[in-house]
Amino acid sequence: MNNNRLAIRMSAVAASCVAASFLFVGVSYAHVETEPAAVEAGKSATISFSPSHGCDGSPTISLAFKMPGSVSNAVAVAKAGWETSGADGVVTFSGGSLEAATVENFDITFTAPAAAGPIFFPVVQTCEKGEINWIDMPNPDGTEAEFAAPLVTVTAGAPTSADLVAIEADASGPITALETEDEDDNEIELSDDVAVGSDDDDDESSETVLIVLIAALGVAVVVAGGVIYRKRGDKDD
Numbered sequence: 457m458n459n460n461r462l463a464i465r466m467s468a469v470a471a472s473c474v475a476a477s478f479l480f481v482g483v484s485y486a487h488v489e490t491e492p493a494a495v496e497a498g499k500s501a502t503i504s505f506s507p508s509h510g511c512d513g514s515p516t517i518s519l520a521f522k523m524p525g526s527v528s529n530a531v532a533v534a535k536a537g538w539e540t541s542g543a544d545g546v547v548t549f550s551g552g553s554l555e556a557a558t559v560e561n562f563d564i565t566f567t568a569p570a571a572a573g574p575i576f577f578p579v580v581q582t583c584e585k586g587e588i589n590w591i592d593m594p595n596p597d598g599t600e601a602e603f604a605a606p607l608v609t610v611t612a613g614a615p616t617s618a619d620l621v622a623i624e625a626d627a628s629g630p631i632t633a634l635e636t637e638d639e640d641d642n643e644i645e646l647s648d649d650v651a652v653g654s655d656d657d658d659d660e661s662s663e664t665v666l667i668v669l670i671a672a673l674g675v676a677v678v679v680a681g682g683v684i685y686r687k688r689g690d691k692d693d
Contacts, residue, residue, distance in 0.1 A: 487508060487590070487604060487606070488505055488506065488507045488508070488579055488581070488590050488606045489505070489506045489508065489606070490503050490504070490505060490506075490577075490606050490607065490608050491503070491504040491506065491561070492608075492615065492620050493607075493608065493609060493619070493620050493621060494608065494609040494610070494611050494615035494619035494620050495568045495608060495609075495610060495611070495615065496568065496610075496611055496612075496613060496614050496615060497568055497569060497570055497571065497572050497610050497611065497612055498567070498568060498569070498570045499567070499568055500529070500565065500566070500567050500568075501565070501566065501567075501568050502533065502563050502564070502565045503563065503564055503565075503566075503577075503608055504561035504562070504563050505519070505521065505561065505562045505563070505564065505577070505579065505606055506559050506560065506561050506562070507519065507554070507559070507562075507581055508559055509556055509557065510554070510555070510556025510557070510583050511556070511581065511583035511585060511586035511587060511588055512556075512585070512586060513556050514556060514583040514584045514585040514586055515553045515554055515555050515556055515583060515584050516553070516554040516556070516581055516582070516583050517550070517551075517552065517553055517554075517582055517583060517584055518548065518549065518550040518551075518580075518581075518582035519548065519549045519550075519562055519579055519580070519581055519582070520546055520547075520548045520579060520580045520582070521546065521547045521548070521564060521577050521578070521579045522545060522546055522577065522578040522579070522591075523545045523546070523547060523564075523566065523577065524569070524575040524576060524577065525545070526569035526571070526575060527566040527567060527568060527569055527575065528566065528567045529565075529566055529567045530542065530545075530547055530564060530565070530566035531547070531564070531565055531566070532547045532548070532549060532562075532563070532564055532565075533563035533564065533565055535549060535552070535562060535563070537551075537552040537553075538550065538551055538552035538562075539551040539552075547564050549562050553584075556583075564577075568610050569610055571610070572610050572611055572612040573609070573610055574607055574608070574609050574610070575607070575608050575609075575610055576593065576605040576606065576607055576608075577605060577606045577607075577608065578590065578591035578605040578606075579591070579605065579606060588603070589603060590603050590604065590605055590606065591603065591605050592604055592605060593605065
């Protein structure tokens with residue numbers, strides 16, 4: 457095999473390792489997205505909630521949304537293949553199956569609160585194997601939590617185009633809940649054997665180690681390729 461061809465193959469392997477490490481990073485920090493990102497105060501609205509992945513590759517079979525205490529008339533929009541229910545301030549989609557890599561909308565209609573500001577919709581995502589609890593409020597410094605509860609901004613008037621852009625906590629500054637909200641309104645009841653944030657806290661640590669190992673492998677491949685290339689060049693001389 458000539459040196460150029462060897463170098464090309466080594467580069468391809470290294471690029472694959474780096475790409476794989478970024479893939480794992482994306483999965484770890486994905487969210488449940490909301491569309492639209494903002495609604496007008498006091499008006500009826502329908503929000504589409506979209507979980508971006510399953511539980512470590514396992515299909516989603518249930519989503520339970522805790523409604524903020526400041527909203528009213530909340531009801532799930534019928535979704536083919538799923539059963540919907542609502543009780544005690546929790547709107548649930550169940551009985552269906554969503555592949556881990558497939559993104560679909562789960563719509564909820566409600567009347568927005570009269571006061572402007574952010575409102576949160578904690579959700580427990582149950583999969584065939586495991587659960588993810590998107591229930592965390594913003595960090596003490598106002599930045600977004602790793603397992604952030606879905607956020608919708610309530611505006612005093614009709615939302616502007618800027619309002620409809622999903623908030624990025626680290627770019628827009630601190631996020632605070634409506635002053636009229638009770639902290640309990642943002643909590644969702646969890647079973648005693650369910651850990652907050654993820655079904656297995658060790659998964660995040662394992663993924664981090666895996667990312668580092670993959671990236672290190674990519675670097676090692678590049679270095680090995682350089683050494684082989686140089687030795688072969690010396691022999692040719």
